Amino acid sequence: MALTRIGLAGLAVMGQNLALNIAEKGFPISVYNRTTSKVDETVQRAKAEGNLPVYGFHDPASFVKSIQKPRVEASKIFQGDYYSTGSPVDKAQLVEDVRQALYASKICSYAQGMNIIKAKSAEKGWGLNLGELARIWKGGCIIRAIFLDRIKKAYDRNPGLASLLVDPEFAQEIMDRQAAWRRVVCLAINNGVSTPGMSASLAYFDSYRRDRLPANLVQAQRDYFGAHTYERVDMPGSFHTEWFKIARNISNN
Numbered sequence: 001m002a003l004t005r006i007g008l009a010g011l012a013v014m015g016q017n018l019a020l021n022i023a024e025k026g027f028p029i030s031v032y033n034r035t036t037s038k039v040d041e042t043v044q045r046a047k048a049e050g051n052l053p054v055y056g057f058h059d060p061a062s063f064v065k066s067i068q069k070p071r072v073e074a075s076k077i078f079q080g081d082y083y084s085t086g087s088p089v090d091k092a093q094l095v096e097d098v099r100q101a102l103y104a105s106k107i108c109s110y111a112q113g114m115n116i117i118k119a120k121s122a123e124k125g126w127g128l129n130l131g132e133l134a135r136i137w138k139g140g141c142i143i144r145a146i147f148l149d150r151i152k153k154a155y156d157r158n159p160g161l162a163s164l165l166v167d168p169e170f171a172q173e174i175m176d177r178q179a180a181w182r183r184v185v186c187l188a189i190n191n192g193v194s195t196p197g198m199s200a201s202l203a204y205f206d207s208y209r210r211d212r213l214p215a216n217l218v219q220a221q222r223d224y225f226g227a228h229t230y231e232r233v234d235m236p237g238s239f240h241t242e243w244f245k246i247a248r249n250i251s252n253n
């Protein structure tokens with residue numbers, strides 16, 4: 001089966017090496033860069049490093065065309081209307097909602113990132129100070145966000161913070177924005193527009209903020225297919241249900 005072509009635009013230090021690395025693993029890749037000599041340079045490097053499957057393009061249109069084939073084919077299969085509420089969209093409101101949704105998603109992704117670092121630090125015994133990390137990043141080459149000041153302050157307020165999400169300031173900001181965030185994600189889902197970042201952040205938030213999650217459904221499924229039993233929240237013990245029989249009774253009645 002032919003592998004899906006990956007696309008990479010921007011062929012400076014990072015881009016060129018990324019492209020060659022991906023191609024070296026056997027994945028065909030299309031590349032494009034504003035200064036087209038870098039496209040040729042990358043293709044030549046690919047050739048010299050063992051005829052790696054790197055395909056160069058000198059204009060954005062042909063570059064995009066070269067990578068969109070599987071999506072174009074899929075779009076022919078999945079045609080038709082999406083579910084839509086049909087109500088007209090207030091564009092000014094939508095723009096503001098997206099702004100708020102983006103901000104809330106950003107808080108969430110920083111919260112996740114910080115907790116990943118915290119977990120690795122605990123595993124490796126690094127003793128990292130998360131507030132200090134935020135301060136140090138501010139001096140780095142890329143992340144200079146004012147946001148990092150606020151993260152540092154959150155950890156100064158409470159060095160043992162379980163998650164940035166529960167810092168009082170960030171929590172309030174999320175609360176103020178969650179309605180807009182939900183509106184944006186719902187609108188996108190209902191119209192078949194993929195918003196992986198915002199949707200994943202919202203799912204993370206909705207998991208994190210719940211004292212109970214729908215894991216009981218998983219327990220029920222395990223009990224159904226393998227009699228693994230389940231626990232209940234209203235009484236101690238292990239339970240098993242003959243789910244088949246219940247289903248049969250329901251369908252018979």
Ligand SMILES: NC(=O)c1ccc[n+]([C@@H]2O[C@H](COP(=O)([O-])OP(=O)(O)OC[C@H]3O[C@@H](n4cnc5c(N)ncnc54)[C@H](OP(=O)(O)O)[C@@H]3O)[C@@H](O)[C@H]2O)c1
Nearest residue numbers: 009010011012013014015016032033034035036038141142
């Ligand atoms: N270098 C690092 O240590 C590092 C670390 C983490 C993340 N990053 C991120 O990785 C990305 C690339 O880093 P880099 O250091 O290689 O960046 P860079 O030196 O700024 O190179 C960017 C490349 O993108 C090309 N480009 C810019 N706008 C374009 C457009 N509209 N169409 C096509 N090509 C375009 C540039 O073309 P021209 O050749 O025409 O200028 C250049 O070759 C950046 O987003 C950077 O923030 C870099």
